[in-house]
Amino acid sequence: MAMTNNIFRAFKHAFLRCSSVLCVALLLSGCDIVTGNNHNLAIQWHRHDLDTQVARWLAVSPTPSGLLLGKFDRQWHSASPQTGDLTSHSRIIFAMIIGHEITGDKRYLEVALRGTDFLLSRFHDSQHGGFYNHVGIDGQVINAAKNTYGHAFALLALSQMARVTREEKFRIAALNAWHDIDTHLRDADGGFRPEAPPDFGPSSSLRNQNPVMHMFEALLALVDATGDPQALAGAVSVGNFVVNKLLEKQPDGGARIPEWYDERWKPLPTKDKGGYIDIGHQFEWSHLLAGAEHRGLSASYAPAADALLKYSLKAGYDEYDGGAFNRVYPDGSVDRDKYWWQQAECLRALMVAAAASNRRDLWRRYEQTVELVKEQFIDDSQGGWKIATKRTCDAGHCSNEQPDPYHMVGMHAVALNLSKADR
Numbered sequence: 001m002a003m004t005n006n007i008f009r010a011f012k013h014a015f016l017r018c019s020s021v022l023c024v025a026l027l028l029s030g031c032d033i034v035t036g037n038n039h040n041l042a043i044q045w046h047r048h049d050l051d052t053q054v055a056r057w058l059a060v061s062p063t064p065s066g067l068l069l070g071k072f073d074r075q076w077h078s079a080s081p082q083t084g085d086l087t088s089h090s091r092i093i094f095a096m097i098i099g100h101e102i103t104g105d106k107r108y109l110e111v112a113l114r115g116t117d118f119l120l121s122r123f124h125d126s127q128h129g130g131f132y133n134h135v136g137i138d139g140q141v142i143n144a145a146k147n148t149y150g151h152a153f154a155l156l157a158l159s160q161m162a163r164v165t166r167e168e169k170f171r172i173a174a175l176n177a178w179h180d181i182d183t184h185l186r187d188a189d190g191g192f193r194p195e196a197p198p199d200f201g202p203s204s205s206l207r208n209q210n211p212v213m214h215m216f217e218a219l220l221a222l223v224d225a226t227g228d229p230q231a232l233a234g235a236v237s238v239g240n241f242v243v244n245k246l247l248e249k250q251p252d253g254g255a256r257i258p259e260w261y262d263e264r265w266k267p268l269p270t271k272d273k274g275g276y277i278d279i280g281h282q283f284e285w286s287h288l289l290a291g292a293e294h295r296g297l298s299a300s301y302a303p304a305a306d307a308l309l310k311y312s313l314k315a316g317y318d319e320y321d322g323g324a325f326n327r328v329y330p331d332g333s334v335d336r337d338k339y340w341w342q343q344a345e346c347l348r349a350l351m352v353a354a355a356a357s358n359r360r361d362l363w364r365r366y367e368q369t370v371e372l373v374k375e376q377f378i379d380d381s382q383g384g385w386k387i388a389t390k391r392t393c394d395a396g397h398c399s400n401e402q403p404d405p406y407h408m409v410g411m412h413a414v415a416l417n418l419s420k421a422d423r
Contacts, residue, residue, distance in 0.1 A: 040363055041351070042370050043419045047102075049378070050412035053405040054099030054108060056383050061092050062111050066118030067137055068092040072402045074382050083142055084135040086123055086150035089115060091406035093157040097164055098409045102416055109164070116161050119154060120173055128199050129180035144198035148185050152214035153406075155181065156221050163225035171226055178222060178234060181215070189265050190241040206268075207261040209246060212238060213281060217288055223295065236297055239289065243304045254311030255304060256328075257285055271329040279316030279324045280342030282308050283349035287414075290352050309353055313365070317346070322368035323389075337392040340385045343373050344407035348414050355418050 060076055061068045070088025071079035093115040100108035122139035123131045125146075131154050134143035158174035161167075184200035187193050192211050196203045219235035222228070242257065245265060249255045258267040259278045268275035286308040293301035316325045316334065324346040327335040347369055354362035376389045385408060388398035 040367070041415050041419050042367070043415065045370065045374070046412045046415040046419075050099070050102060050409060050416070052383060053408050053412075054095055054103070057092060057095060057405050058099070058107060058111060062114070063137055065122075065137060065139060066114035067122070067135075067139070068096075068111070068115045068118075070404050073400050074379070074384075074386075074402060076382065076384075076402065082137070084118075084123070084137065084139075086131050086133055086147065087153050088404055089119065089123070090150065090153035090157040091404050093119070094153070094160055095405040095409040097157075097160045098413050101164065102413065112161065113165075116157065116170065119157065123154070125198065129176075130184065130200065131177075132198075146185065146196040146198065146200060148181070148192045148194050148196075148211040149214060151177070151181050151185065152211055152218050155218035156214070159218060159221035159225045163221065174222055174225060175228055175230065178219070178231060182234060187263075189245070190237065191245075191265055204263065206274075207263060207265055209242075209257055209259055209261070210278075210281065212242060212246075213285060213288065216242065216292075220288070220292055220295065232297070235292065239292055239297060239301060242285070243289070243298075243300055247304055247307075249307065250311060252310070252314070253307060254314060255307035256282055256311045256315070257308070259327075267330075269330060271331060271333070275330050276335075277315070277328045277330075279312055279327060280339075280345045282312040282316065283324060283342070283345040286312065287345070287349040287352040290356065306353070309349055312346075312349070317365065322365065322372040324369075337395070337397050338372075338376075338389045339392065339398075340377055340387055340403045341407040343369060343377060344411040347373070348411040351411075351414055351418060355421075 056076070060072060060078070061070065063069060067084045068089045069078060069082050070085060070092060071082050073079070093112050096108040096112035096115065099105065100112065118139070119131070122135050125132055125144070130146045131151060132141050132143065133145045133147045133150055135141055155174060155177045158170060158177055162170040162174045185192050185196060187207075191207060192215060193203055194205055194208050194211055216235065216238045219231060219238060222231040223235055246257050247255050248258065248267075256277050259276050259281065260268045260274050262268065286305045289301040289305035289308070292298065293305065312324070315328045317323070318325060318336075318338075323338050324342040325334055326337040326339060326342065329335070347366060350362050350366040350369070353359070354366060377385045379386050384402045386398070387393070387401065387403060392398055
């Protein structure tokens with residue numbers, strides 16, 4: 001029975017790829033797989049879902065002050081009370097910028113501009129530098145602490161705004177933001193402490209690779225926007241820190257980056273002590289390092305990207321149903337839950353690697369995971385994406401909320417840009 005099911009599933013996936021005229025005729029539907037020089041992309045789906053994402057968020061997120069709200073339930077009702085969060089505000093600016101670039105709709109850029117002005121006037125700490133973690137809808141400071149994860153997305157938003165508008169004020173704001181981050185949030189080992197008090201005074205906490213990863217992403221955007229030597233030096237220093245210090249090479253040629261560390265960046269050793277490898281972040285690092293290598297940052301980044309992808313597929317990819325699992329623990333056990341953002345980053349990494357190599361096994365997994373997302377994550381009744389698969393939600397591991405559009409919009413933008421490169 002297991003063999004029969006596998007054969008049926010393989011046939012099903014091959015049939016749904018519908019790359020031939022005969023297949024299109026048999027399906028009698030709009031096959032949205034576009035075959036280019038070196039990749040097959042579900043381009044109509046990517047465009048449609050991106051349009052749906054940004055339109056939904058345009059309808060509910062902006063406020064008259066310029067603050068962008070990020071907490072809504074599955075029915076798109078706003079959380080109450082809702083405050084301004086540096087991370088979600090900045091991520092929605094990013095989504096609006098991409099929405100403008102893809103659709104040409106100026107409303108997205110107008111919202112992004114107002115949001116960026118609010119970021120610089122209300123979130124920004126004019127006394128100590130950096131950005132407050134939370135403000136009220138009226139812009140009054142609620143939590144003045146400095147959060148590195150939020151700073152990474154503020155830098156990403158400012159960098160993207162500088163790139164798109166070419167306005168000097170945004171270029172200067174982005175470079176100033178990086179200066180504050182580099183000066184006040186770097187630690188002695190070359191990484192970042194995850195948080196600091198309002199005046200950037202001393203703080204003691206475990207280390208986490210996630211703020212480092214998104215800071216690297218933001219620095220790549222800053223390089224693209226400004227070409228500034230300080231931005232390039234920052235990206236190289238962060239990338240080298242990760243590749244030379246955090247990357248754990250595996251005997252089979254793969255590599256992984258653990259999630260949590262002590263204050264000297266030694267990985268937490270066991271599940272009981274909080275140690276694990278986040279599969280979505282392995283995929284994310286893979287495409288970020290591949291993109292950095294293409295910018296000429298370091299010749300060592302491409303092999304690291306390939307090794308991370310190899311580990312991700314071996315340890316955390318569901319070869320039967322498609323998609324990325326949640327976590328792998330140091331003892332080798334796997335948390336097989338599936339959440340929205342890991343699938344978006346899995347797709348993004350597969351597209352980047354497959355477009356560069358034209359490996360059929362990567363495109364097969366891409367197509368398989370697109371099908372999984374369509375079947376289990378797209379919320380046809382409410383719009384947006386669901387937090388998790390039915391299996392994960394039935395186990396009580398998901399909440400009644402709309403995930404913000406950052407991961408999905410970024411993934412769709414990669415697909416649409418790859419499709420343009422083939423024309």
